[in-house]
Amino acid sequence: MKILNTKVDKRYKTPLKQLLEQEEFENTGLYSICQHIRDVMSKNLNYNDEINSEGEDVLLDFLQQKTSGNDVLFASLATEAFRYYQIPARYVEGYYVKSSDINDHGIATIASKNAHAWVEVYFDGMGWLPVDMTPGYYYDVYTLMNMVSSPQGNQNDVDIQKNQKESSQVDDGQSGGGFQKLLKNIKDVGMVSLGVLTGLILLIFILWLFLEIRKYIYRKGLSHAFKHATVKDQTAYLYHLVVFYLKTYDIDYHLGLNNEQIDEQLSLMEVIYNGDFLRICELFEKSFYGEIALQEYELLIIAHFIDVLYKNQRGLKWYERIIKRYTVMSWRRVYKELVKGRLQNG
Structure with a gap:
C-alpha cells in the first residue's frame, strides 16, 4: 500500500507555523484549508517571475519574507503548508498554454516561458487534484487537470485554452473536472432513485385500490348472503x-x-x-x-x-x-x- 506524504521538512516547521497561525480560521475540511493557505500567502508574500535571493535556502528566505518568489516557490511553500495540516500534497511542474498561444489549426508552440509549477493535493475518493497558489494563476480544476509535460511525468498532453484570470475561489476538487463527474453520477443515481420511488408509490397505490375494491365486493356479497x-x-x-x-x-x-x-x-x-x-x-x-x-x-x-x-x-x-x-x-x-x-x- 502506498503511503501518502504528510511530513513537513523540519527546516520549515517553525516559520511555517508562524506564518499560517497568525490568523485564525474555521477548519471545516480541505476547502477551508485551501482558502486559508491562499489568503495567508497572498497577504504576506510577494510574487515575482524571477527568484532574487543570495541565501543558501531560497524557500526559507521566501517563507521568512526576505525575498519575493515565483511560481516554483509558491508551489513549493504550498506543498509544505498542506502537509502542515496533514493533507497529502506534492510539488508538480509542467507547462501552461494560453489561448493566445494556440494557432488557427489548434497547434500550440510550447516554450520555456510556458513552464509553470503548482501543487497537487490528495482528495479521498478522487485522487490527486491540482491547486494553484501562484497569484495570477488561480485556475479551476478542469484547466489544471489538463496540464502536462511534467519532468516528473505526472501529467498528460497540453490543451489549455483558458484565459489567465485571478480568482479567489479555491480549486481543491470541489468544483470542475472530476467533481463535476461525481455530481453527474450523483444526479443520475438520484434520478434513478426517484424513478424507482415513484414506481413503488404507484404500485402501492394500485395494490391499495385493488384491495379496497375487492374488500367492497366481498363485504357486499357477505352482507347479502348473511341476510338470506x-x-x-x-x-x-x-x-x-x-x-x-x-x-x-x-x-x-x-x-x-x-x-x-x-x-x-x-x-x-x-x-x-x-x-x-x-x-x-x-x-x-x-x-x-x-x-x-x-x-x-x-x-x-x-x-x-x-x-x-x-x-x-x-x-x-x-x-x-x-x-x-x-x-x-x-x-x-x-x-x-x-x-x-x-x-x-x-
Missing part, C-alpha cells in the same frame, strides 16, 4: 369472526373454555367492559349447545361486540392492522358455506 342465511348459519358466521379477531390479540378462543380469563384479559386491555365477553359466550352456548335460535337483537349484540374488536387497533403492529382491515377477503370458504347453509361452529 338461516339464524343458525348467521350465528356460526359471527362466531368465526369472534374467533379470528380474538387471535389478533393473541387469544385462542374455543367455545366453553377459559371464558372468564378471556373476559378479564380483554377488560384489562381496555378493549371491552368487564362482563361483555361473557354475555357473548352465553349467546353462543345458547345457540350451539341449547340449539335455541337467537333473536335478532341478540345477533345485534354479537355484531356490536365484533365491531368493537375490529375497530380497536391498540397494540397492533402495522402489518397486523392491514391483515385486520382486509380480513373479509380471506373468508371465501366461509362465504360459500354461508350461501350453501352448511356453516358450522367448529
Whole structure:
C-alpha cells in the first residue's frame, strides 16, 4: 500500500507555523484549508517571475519574507503548508498554454516561458487534484487537470485554452473536472432513485385500490348472503369472526373454555367492559349447545361486540392492522358455506 506524504521538512516547521497561525480560521475540511493557505500567502508574500535571493535556502528566505518568489516557490511553500495540516500534497511542474498561444489549426508552440509549477493535493475518493497558489494563476480544476509535460511525468498532453484570470475561489476538487463527474453520477443515481420511488408509490397505490375494491365486493356479497342465511348459519358466521379477531390479540378462543380469563384479559386491555365477553359466550352456548335460535337483537349484540374488536387497533403492529382491515377477503370458504347453509361452529 502506498503511503501518502504528510511530513513537513523540519527546516520549515517553525516559520511555517508562524506564518499560517497568525490568523485564525474555521477548519471545516480541505476547502477551508485551501482558502486559508491562499489568503495567508497572498497577504504576506510577494510574487515575482524571477527568484532574487543570495541565501543558501531560497524557500526559507521566501517563507521568512526576505525575498519575493515565483511560481516554483509558491508551489513549493504550498506543498509544505498542506502537509502542515496533514493533507497529502506534492510539488508538480509542467507547462501552461494560453489561448493566445494556440494557432488557427489548434497547434500550440510550447516554450520555456510556458513552464509553470503548482501543487497537487490528495482528495479521498478522487485522487490527486491540482491547486494553484501562484497569484495570477488561480485556475479551476478542469484547466489544471489538463496540464502536462511534467519532468516528473505526472501529467498528460497540453490543451489549455483558458484565459489567465485571478480568482479567489479555491480549486481543491470541489468544483470542475472530476467533481463535476461525481455530481453527474450523483444526479443520475438520484434520478434513478426517484424513478424507482415513484414506481413503488404507484404500485402501492394500485395494490391499495385493488384491495379496497375487492374488500367492497366481498363485504357486499357477505352482507347479502348473511341476510338470506338461516339464524343458525348467521350465528356460526359471527362466531368465526369472534374467533379470528380474538387471535389478533393473541387469544385462542374455543367455545366453553377459559371464558372468564378471556373476559378479564380483554377488560384489562381496555378493549371491552368487564362482563361483555361473557354475555357473548352465553349467546353462543345458547345457540350451539341449547340449539335455541337467537333473536335478532341478540345477533345485534354479537355484531356490536365484533365491531368493537375490529375497530380497536391498540397494540397492533402495522402489518397486523392491514391483515385486520382486509380480513373479509380471506373468508371465501366461509362465504360459500354461508350461501350453501352448511356453516358450522367448529
